Amino acid sequence: MTPGTLMAAEMAEQPQVIARLVERADAIAAAVRRVAPSPLAATAIVARGSSDHASVLGRYLLELATGRPVSLAAPSLHTLYDAHVDYRDVLALAVSQSGRTPEIVTTLTRLRDAGARGVAITNDPDSPLGLASDLTLWLGAGDEHAVPATKTVTAQLVAFALLARGLGDVPFDDAALTALPDAVAEVLADPEPARRVARTLTGATRLVVTARGLLYGAALETALKLQETTSIVADGLSSADLRHGPIAVVDRGFPVLALLAPGPAHADLVELVALLRERGAQVTTIAPGPDADLPLPDVPEALASIVAVVRAQQLAYELALALGRDPDAPEGLDKVTVT
Amino acid sequence: MTPGTLMAAEMAEQPQVIARLVERADAIAAAVRRVAPSPLAATAIVARGSSDHASVLGRYLLELATGRPVSLAAPSLHTLYDAHVDYRDVLALAVSQSGRTPEIVTTLTRLRDAGARGVAITNDPDSPLGLASDLTLWLGAGDEHAVPATKTVTAQLVAFALLARGLGDVPFDDAALTALPDAVAEVLADPEPARRVARTLTGATRLVVTARGLLYGAALETALKLQETTSIVADGLSSADLRHGPIAVVDRGFPVLALLAPGPAHADLVELVALLRERGAQVTTIAPGPDADLPLPDVPEALASIVAVVRAQQLAYELALALGRDPDAPEGLDKVTVT
Numbered sequence: 105m106t107p108g109t110l111m112a113a114e115m116a117e118q119p120q121v122i123a124r125l126v127e128r129a130d131a132i133a134a135a136v137r138r139v140a141p142s143p144l145a146a147t148a149i150v151a152r153g154s155s156d157h158a159s160v161l162g163r164y165l166l167e168l169a170t171g172r173p174v175s176l177a178a179p180s181l182h183t184l185y186d187a188h189v190d191y192r193d194v195l196a197l198a199v200s201q202s203g204r205t206p207e208i209v210t211t212l213t214r215l216r217d218a219g220a221r222g223v224a225i226t227n228d229p230d231s232p233l234g235l236a237s238d239l240t241l242w243l244g245a246g247d248e249h250a251v252p253a254t255k256t257v258t259a260q261l262v263a264f265a266l267l268a269r270g271l272g273d274v275p276f277d278d279a280a281l282t283a284l285p286d287a288v289a290e291v292l293a294d295p296e297p298a299r300r301v302a303r304t305l306t307g308a309t310r311l312v313v314t315a316r317g318l319l320y321g322a323a324l325e326t327a328l329k330l331q332e333t334t335s336i337v338a339d340g341l342s343s344a345d346l347r348h349g350p351i352a353v354v355d356r357g358f359p360v361l362a363l364l365a366p367g368p369a370h371a372d373l374v375e376l377v378a379l380l381r382e383r384g385a386q387v388t389t390i391a392p393g394p395d396a397d398l399p400l401p402d403v404p405e406a407l408a409s410i411v412a413v414v415r416a417q418q419l420a421y422e423l424a425l426a427l428g429r430d431p432d433a434p435e436g437l438d439k440v441t442v443t
Numbered sequence: 444m445t446p447g448t449l450m451a452a453e454m455a456e457q458p459q460v461i462a463r464l465v466e467r468a469d470a471i472a473a474a475v476r477r478v479a480p481s482p483l484a485a486t487a488i489v490a491r492g493s494s495d496h497a498s499v500l501g502r503y504l505l506e507l508a509t510g511r512p513v514s515l516a517a518p519s520l521h522t523l524y525d526a527h528v529d530y531r532d533v534l535a536l537a538v539s540q541s542g543r544t545p546e547i548v549t550t551l552t553r554l555r556d557a558g559a560r561g562v563a564i565t566n567d568p569d570s571p572l573g574l575a576s577d578l579t580l581w582l583g584a585g586d587e588h589a590v591p592a593t594k595t596v597t598a599q600l601v602a603f604a605l606l607a608r609g610l611g612d613v614p615f616d617d618a619a620l621t622a623l624p625d626a627v628a629e630v631l632a633d634p635e636p637a638r639r640v641a642r643t644l645t646g647a648t649r650l651v652v653t654a655r656g657l658l659y660g661a662a663l664e665t666a667l668k669l670q671e672t673t674s675i676v677a678d679g680l681s682s683a684d685l686r687h688g689p690i691a692v693v694d695r696g697f698p699v700l701a702l703l704a705p706g707p708a709h710a711d712l713v714e715l716v717a718l719l720r721e722r723g724a725q726v727t728t729i730a731p732g733p734d735a736d737l738p739l740p741d742v743p744e745a746l747a748s749i750v751a752v753v754r755a756q757q758l759a760y761e762l763a764l765a766l767g768r769d770p771d772a773p774e775g776l777d778k779v780t781v782t
Contacts, residue, residue: 145484145485145511145512145532146484146485146511146512146514148512152683152684152687156684163517164517164520164524167517167520167526167528168520168524168526171526171527171528171529171557172484172485172528172529172530173484173485173487173512173514173516173530173533174514175485175512175513175514175515176514176515177512178502178503178506178656179683180655180656180659180681180683180707180708181503181506181507181656184655184656184707184708184711185503185507185614185656185657185707186707187506187507187510188510189506189510189511190510190511191511191512193484194512207683218510275524309648309649310648310649310676316519316523317517317519317520317523317524318524337649337676337678339676339678342519344491344518344519344546345491345495348491368519368523368524368525369519369523372523
């Protein structure tokens with residue numbers, strides 16, 4: 105099989121997968137409202153790896169929507185340390201593509217035993233995770249065969265946006281949701297910018313991906329995807345953390361990917377990009393508008409993560425090919441996570 | 444001034460700083476019990492950078508002690524996105540060495556305006572953060588002049604242990620707390636292992652630091668400290684996350700630091716170290732007992748982070764010197780964080 109066949113095919117399914125989820129927006133909203141405790145003390149997200157990165161967007165959107173603290177659960181507290189907890193009035197959202205990551209299933213089970221209401225966000229509603237929940241949000245992304253997760257990650261991002269929309273006010277409207285599948289298709293139909301940027305990165309051994317606020321999770325996912333397909337050491341850092349210390353290692357020619365979208369975090373990123381360029385860094389921008397190196401369609405900041413992650417997949421795919429690697433099966437990676 | 448003079452002097456103060464905090468253990472416990480909401484819905488920790496790493500230990504200990512979810516706050520929600528939140532029945536713990544990081548002060552102020560009870564963990568009780576809180580836990584670490592934070596970080600770790608002890612059951616006893624200053628002094632009196640390991644790492648351009656559970660925050664801090672003083676690209680990763688993907692970039696000679704201590708996470712780390720050695724990685728262990736490359740005194744797992752971080756400081760210091768750098772003033776780093 106030609107290298108990258110699986111990953112390319114799965115990336116191409118994303119507009120459809122997202123469209124099917126968006127069609128279910130009102131049903132998902134009604135379901136999560138039925139399950140969520142009222143009053144709500146807090147929301148806890150249980151995830152790992154790529155799912156952890158979708159959770160970072162979820163964390164922001166859910167706190168904006170519910171107004172209550174959102175915690176990213178520490179699974180080892182429940183799987184290793186036998187923590188005695190009281191999770192009454194807590195909504196626990198557990199994310200696992202396969203629904204079979206034992207750590208995630210065990211953690212959700214323990215939190216529900218401690219009083220939490222549990223939602224499973226999974227691609228397999230009959231999985232152990234689905235069976236361990238009060239409500240299953242089925243991603244409907246179909247089987248994923250390439251090792252780098254693509255359509256399941258964007259489906260998770262959309263799922264979090266829909267759960268937040270069900271629980272309160274969110275910074276995007278229904279028209280933007282409906283337009284999302286076309287926005288993703290627009291990115292996929294335009295691979296040339298990713299090819300061009302990939303050619304500038306073939307000599308990189310390390311890079312930093314930076315963003316802030318609503319795009320921060322997309323920066324983490326971009327770093328993971330590049331690292332998975334190319335073995336380049338890639339760090340995702342919030343712009344605030346990058347300024348605070350790691351900027352010391354950014355010198356002439358150091359590659360940095362910056363994710364930007366109009367919104368409250370935009371000015372901070374624009375300033376950081378200028379600072380990085382002053383230091384001689386090789387900055388690639390992922391942002392709406394024709395001036396960006398990797399241009400994004402014009403979508404609200406809260407949904408920009410989704411199109412940015414698709415751009416990142418394209419870049420990871422093109423860069424792996426440019427390096428003579430097979431994006432479908434990076435060395436040393438297995439698909440199933442048993443922790 | 445001889446390179447590293449400041450950092451060495453500040454590291455040497457740690458037994459005293461910790462002893463003074465431990466002496467206040469009961470007073471701190473009484474104070475935090477007076478301030479904490481009852482019943483407690485959740486705890487939110489507000490921090491950034493090095494303080495963020497101490498918060499990871501805090502996150503585990505506080506959830507074990509209170510049984511309720513612990514959230515690491517996303518400051519940008521409050522400083523940039525104007526989130527409308529209801530933080531009644533939430534205990535907010537804000538950490539800033541200087542007490543002057545505007546983002547941390549603004550976030551604590553907004554959370555208290557939204558109903559939270561706020562504790563400031565700071566080295567300057569008269570700072571804006573101290574003045575914006577219901578209770579100030581003064582670290583009493585004295586001024587810090589070297590750029591890499593040392594005594595303020597270990598003071599923060601101890602502060603979280605003491606706050607958790609005040610709020611419920613913790614996995615260490617008072618005898619272990621009382622013995623902690625001597626354990627730190629024992630590490631400081633024995634710099635030879637760090638010198639020896641530093642000589643094996645002078646050729647490294649990147650490395651991974653791994654741990655799990657109660658030692659995970661120490662792994663993040665170890666990576667930051669090494670990166671700050673040497674410009675080596677250092678990633679802190681939980682052992683679960685390392686197995687799940689990044690292990691693909693670990694090949695022959697790749698340097699990995701593994702932090703271990705007897706406890707529920709120990710078996711997982713022992714297995715991972717064996718796997719990494721099979722792959723030909725250059726593994727350095729930081730663990731209790733004479734067999735470790737960087738040996739630690741025998742302290743409970745919940746307090747092992749503190750002695751492990753002191754070992755990491757030693758290594759960062761020795762490695763910077765071995766590379767001809769000044770640990771006191773790494774290139775490109777400023778002391779004050781304005782985000």
